[in-house]
Amino acid sequence: MTHPALDDRRIEIIIGNLLRAGVLLAASVVLLGAAVYLVRHGLQPADFRTFRGEAAALRTVPSIVIGATHLHGKSIIQLGLLLLIATPIARVAFSVIGFADERDYLYVALTLVVLGVLLYSLLGSGVA
Amino acid sequence: MTILSFTILIGLGSFVAGFLGALTGLGGGVVIVPLLALVFHVDIRYAIGASLISVIATSSGAAAAFVREGYSNIRVGMFLEIATTIGAIVGAMIATYVTTSTIGIVFGLVLLYSAFLSSRPQPNVPVDASPDRFATALKLNGTYPVGNELRPYTVHRIPLGFSLMFGAGTLSGLLGIGSGALKVIAMDQAMRIPFKVSTTTSNFMIGVTAAASAGIYLSRGYVDPGIAMPVMLGVLAGSLMGARVLVRARTKWLRLVFSVVIVVLGLEMIYNGFTGKL
Numbered sequence: 001m002t003h004p005a006l007d008d009r010r011i012e013i014i015i016g017n018l019l020r021a022g023v024l025l026a027a028s029v030v031l032l033g034a035a036v037y038l039v040r041h042g043l044q045p046a047d048f049r050t051f052r053g054e055a056a057a058l059r060t061v062p063s064i065v066i067g068a069t070h071l072h073g074k075s076i077i078q079l080g081l082l083l084l085i086a087t088p089i090a091r092v093a094f095s096v097i098g099f100a101d102e103r104d105y106l107y108v109a110l111t112l113v114v115l116g117v118l119l120y121s122l123l124g125s126g127v128a
Numbered sequence: 129m130t131i132l133s134f135t136i137l138i139g140l141g142s143f144v145a146g147f148l149g150a151l152t153g154l155g156g157g158v159v160i161v162p163l164l165a166l167v168f169h170v171d172i173r174y175a176i177g178a179s180l181i182s183v184i185a186t187s188s189g190a191a192a193a194f195v196r197e198g199y200s201n202i203r204v205g206m207f208l209e210i211a212t213t214i215g216a217i218v219g220a221m222i223a224t225y226v227t228t229s230t231i232g233i234v235f236g237l238v239l240l241y242s243a244f245l246s247s248r249p250q251p252n253v254p255v256d257a258s259p260d261r262f263a264t265a266l267k268l269n270g271t272y273p274v275g276n277e278l279r280p281y282t283v284h285r286i287p288l289g290f291s292l293m294f295g296a297g298t299l300s301g302l303l304g305i306g307s308g309a310l311k312v313i314a315m316d317q318a319m320r321i322p323f324k325v326s327t328t329t330s331n332f333m334i335g336v337t338a339a340a341s342a343g344i345y346l347s348r349g350y351v352d353p354g355i356a357m358p359v360m361l362g363v364l365a366g367s368l369m370g371a372r373v374l375v376r377a378r379t380k381w382l383r384l385v386f387s388v389v390i391v392v393l394g395l396e397m398i399y400n401g402f403t404g405k406l
Contacts, residue, residue: 009198011202012200012202015191015202016191016194019188019189019191019335020188020189020191022188023185023188023189023364026185027185027360027361027364030357030360030361031361033353033357034135034357034358034361037353037354037357038131038132038135041131042130042131042132042135043130043131043132044130044131045129045130045131046129046130046131046133046134046135046354048134048168048169048170048171048174048352048354048355049169049170049171050171051171051173051174052349053348053349053350054349054350054351054352054353055349058349058351058353059346059347059348059349060347073353074353074354075353077353077354077356077357078346078351078353081181081346081351081353081356081360082346084181084184084185084188084360085181085184085339085342085343085346086339087184087188087335087339088184088187088188088335088336088338088339089336089339091188091335091336092206092209092336095202095206104267106266106267107203107206107267110206110207110210111206113210114206114209114210114213114336117210117213117214117217117340118213118336118339118340120217121213121216121217121340121341121343121344122343125343125344125346125347125348126347127343127344127346127347128343
């Protein structure tokens, strides 16, 4: 094959749309969580001056998902934020496929390095 | 103040920051942390966590529009992301060891430097067409549209650009900002990449860089959903709207006003850092 199925330009357009879809999905989930959170807690006094650190339930993927299935507003917001963080990571993962399709193995390797750094950060920090 | 009114006020403030950031090209992320810390008295660690989240949203939200124009260079972006993501992890780790006052002072200096950069006229870097062995091996050279034709460009001084990108990533991870200005300098001034290609590629890289440190902030409990929610939604809506009116707006005065705001916030961050109020 002289012409790979995906050229740089097409890869970029697909990636651009992927990013937009990811952001819209994340923003919708955050909005839903915001509605639940504000209906339940909106009239309580706000205090964000002192740093306490979030509860353990809002720090890792499994506990956030469990909280979201119980329709906790804060957990649903946090789930939306996780989807947002996952969006650029999905972009990098998709680029691996794109470069592989172009038979550009140098960039398959370089992109895998970036993906590795991102996954190291997520797994090493204990979020996932 | 109730949580409801606090959420609405932060959402409005973030909307204005995102709107002005997109209009002036200075990015909204850089004013979010001082806005939250100085005006709303939010702890700076929560402010940085929320800002980092908003940076991912604006970068990814704008990418689709930039891609259509055909300026960004995905190979340059991906290669340099190795430096920015490792830098971002280093920055997020430094953030746990230094005091909030130190972070405030560094933040203030970065704000002053950003304002200084935006006040300078756009330096006209001559296009250097001589080939670079390293750039050719890494397939970094590309073309960009000028009028109706595609003009080729070659990339230079890759080790310097790569090191600057590591620094940009570290600042991003330490302060929760996109460090777009520094990324553009690395590409445009150091690597001699055309300005338009540098800005769009930088936008592309910002989201990936921020994602590298966001997980660390989340796992440490620095991302509070009550703060990150209005900041993310506000900045995203503001920047998308700013990008729409950008074509019609006269941005010269806006840039000046926004730069003055950034200088004031920068000085206040440094003052509060030294007096231990952060």
